[in-house]
Amino acid sequence: EVQLVESGGGLVQPGRSLKLSCAASGFTFSNYYMAWVRQAPTKGLEWVASITNSGGSTYYRDSVKGRFTISRDNAKSTLYLQMDSLRSEDTATYYCTRTTSIWFAYWGQGTLVTVSS
Amino acid sequence: DVVLTQSPATLSVTPGERISLSCRASESVDTYLHWYQQKPNESPRLLIKYASQSISGIPSRFSGSGSGTDFTLSINGVELEDLSIYYCQQGNSLPHTFGAGTKLELK
Numbered sequence: 283e284v285q286l287v288e289s290g291g292g293l294v295q296p297g298r299s300l301k302l303s304c305a306a307s308g309f310t311f312s313n314y315y316m317a318w319v320r321q322a323p324t325k326g327l328e329w330v331a332s333i334t335n336s337g338g339s340t341y342y343r344d345s346v347k348g349r350f351t352i353s354r355d356n357a358k359s360t361l362y363l364q365m366d367s368l369r370s371e372d373t374a375t376y377y378c379t380r381t382t383s384i385w386f387a388y389w390g391q392g393t394l395v396t397v398s399s
Numbered sequence: 400d401v402v403l404t405q406s407p408a409t410l411s412v413t414p415g416e417r418i419s420l421s422c423r424a425s426e427s428v429d430t431y432l433h434w435y436q437q438k439p440n441e442s443p444r445l446l447i448k449y450a451s452q453s454i455s456g457i458p459s460r461f462s463g464s465g466s467g468t469d470f471t472l473s474i475n476g477v478e479l480e481d482l483s484i485y486y487c488q489q490g491n492s493l494p495h496t497f498g499a500g501t502k503l504e505l506k
Binding site: 326327328329332341343344377382383384385386387388389390391392 | 431433435437442443444445448486488490493494495496497498499500
């Protein structure tokens, strides 16, 4: 059974940093692209970033480019999202997803990031 | 960016009826259009891929159709457990974008 378990969310001040992790199990992690998708409170879904199975290529939405970094450790079956220079508009539940690069096949339970002073 | 417009925003339904939800793209996405269901306080789950392809484990009452810019998700015989928000998503170009969702509520 595919399992994706996010951690690392919490309350952080504007301008500070936070690093999210996603522990994957139930599949061969190194064979799959992965992505982060977020959802602001009571709002819709928004793709944030994707990474190829090797980690050799990464993709970001414009609003997080230069501030967020997606990475992975295939030996640990773990996906990461380093978030720097956080803004209030980054407040959201962040979902780790296994993706084909075209659709999002499996989703974690999400971790809430709140950016506020 | 490709804008996906979903309609209606809210649909009041009666159990057992057949319903259709619409998703319209601002430019052609071929069949790279996928549907998700998000139940209250849960993570989204994939319902339909490539506009019309079924997903293992998803009830057969869910079906999808369309190509280019106009897409439809149909539920043939709505059940109470289907009261959720439904999102469409395009994977034809980056950034991947989602529609704002259609909420199914009980009439």
